[in-house]
Amino acid sequence: MLIAGCDFEDSCEAVALSEDFSQFGLYASIGIHPHESSRYESIPDAFSRLVHDTKVVAVGEIGLDYHYDHSPREIQRKMFEAQLEFAEREKMPVILHIRDAMNDALAILSDYGGLKMLFHCYSGGFKYLDDVLEFDSMCAFGGALTWPSKGLGELRDVFRKIPLERILLETDSPYMTPVPFRGKTNEPAYIKHVYDKAAELRSMTVEELASQIETNAKEFFKWE
Numbered sequence: 001m002l003i004a005g006c007d008f009e010d011s012c013e014a015v016a017l018s019e020d021f022s023q024f025g026l027y028a029s030i031g032i033h034p035h036e037s038s039r040y041e042s043i044p045d046a047f048s049r050l051v052h053d054t055k056v057v058a059v060g061e062i063g064l065d066y067h068y069d070h071s072p073r074e075i076q077r078k079m080f081e082a083q084l085e086f087a088e089r090e091k092m093p094v095i096l097h098i099r100d101a102m103n104d105a106l107a108i109l110s111d112y113g114g115l116k117m118l119f120h121c122y123s124g125g126f127k128y129l130d131d132v133l134e135f136d137s138m139c140a141f142g143g144a145l146t147w148p149s150k151g152l153g154e155l156r157d158v159f160r161k162i163p164l165e166r167i168l169l170e171t172d173s174p175y176m177t178p179v180p181f182r183g184k185t186n187e188p189a190y191i192k193h194v195y196d197k198a199a200e201l202r203s204m205t206v207e208e209l210a211s212q213i214e215t216n217a218k219e220f221f222k223w224e
């Protein structure tokens with residue numbers, strides 16, 4: 001299991017948690033989320049040290065979020081590129097948060113084609129799927145798979161058709177709470193409900209799917 005950092009403080013917290021709960025196979029990523037980009041002039045200096053912690057297996061969440069625009073787009077792009085360069089230098093995979101910004105994100109990512117990329121909460125539909133799969137990439141899916149909304153039919157279809165070896169599952173807690181806990185705060189334990197729905201959509205048993213996801217995660221993050 002991986003806990004993702006979204007700013008300097010919770011990147012440090014993710015690393016500390018991954019050490020405290022090491023016996024459960026917890027790992028961490030460090031990154032500055034697009035929402036938080038405007039709080040930083042550049043990547044925190046301490047990241048250069050933190051990235052070498054044995055529990056850190058990726059740089060992220062990094063990316064672009066034009067849905068909320070909590071940071072100006074120009075600043076989001078600058079921080080995104082700086083962190084892609086950092087990941088390239090450190091030979092680390094990246095965890096991408098991209099919302100309503102796929103065109104700009106793909107244009108930037110095309111300069112970093114050697115990176116391993118995880119498209120967290122993949123929401124690009126069939127429109128962007130081929131471009132995304134061209135990269136050395138995984139797509140992660142979460143609670144939205146379980147939501148009843150008809151508008152999510154395409155997301156479920158994408159999930160049914162994407163190659164099995166390119167899938168990871170996530171909670172995105174505290175957000176995106178799966179059925180039957182919608183309206184409550186999401187937590188990692190609810191991943192079970194994502195697995196149940198995902199296995200149903202792929203016509204697999206939960207055990208078969210879990211084994212595949214474990215293989216995918218090991219392949220992507222190179223953890224033990």
Ligand SMILES: [Zn+2]
Pocket residue numbers: 061097120121
């Ligand atoms: Zn995110």
